[in-house]
Amino acid sequence: MRVLALDPGERRVGIAISDPTGAVARPLQTLARKSKEEDFAAIAALVAEHDVELVVIGRPLSLDGTEGPQARRAARYGLALAEHLPVPVVSWDERFTTAEAEEIICQNRGKKRGKDELDAIAAAVILQRYLDTKKPDPSYIWRKQI
Numbered sequence: 001m002r003v004l005a006l007d008p009g010e011r012r013v014g015i016a017i018s019d020p021t022g023a024v025a026r027p028l029q030t031l032a033r034k035s036k037e038e039d040f041a042a043i044a045a046l047v048a049e050h051d052v053e054l055v056v057i058g059r060p061l062s063l064d065g066t067e068g069p070q071a072r073r074a075a076r077y078g079l080a081l082a083e084h085l086p087v088p089v090v091s092w093d094e095r096f097t098t099a100e101a102e103e104i105i106c107q108n109r110g111k112k113r114g115k116d117e118l119d120a121i122a123a124a125v126i127l128q129r130y131l132d133t134k135k136p137d138p139s140y141i142w143r144k145q146i
Helices: 036-049 069-082 097-109 115-133
Strands: 003-008 012-018 025-032 054-059 089-093
Touching: 003 025, 003 036, 003 069, 003 115, 012 036, 012 115, 025 036, 025 115, 036 069, 054 069, 054 115, 069 089, 089 115
Parallel strands: 003 054, 054 089
Antiparallel strands: 003 012, 012 025
16 A cells, blocks of 8 residues: 655645555655645645555644644644545654654765755655554544545
């Protein structure tokens, strides 16, 4: 099963994709945010193009595991996105993924890179964590309302 992951920020959405077996994540691209409608259409096109069966969206919980304003914003984004996709959307804890992505970049290239690359790698970190566990919190699975 191919899975797509999103790390939505205020200006960009980092996007990662799994291999066809759903075992390994890799960065795909970074989407410059426009309107929700345009963003959702671009994401829906990627879902169709890559035969994606599930979308994982990063949920930025607070360090103590509680849901703050950013996590609530991500939940609203996930709910709205689910209305535009033919596949389920699940939420996944993204704490420390940006720091881990920065470390990956530094280890692989010895220097920091741009935010675009960082966002896509952070999405890949989120996705790999999901793929390694595959136990989503059922209260954070969104499907299109029929």
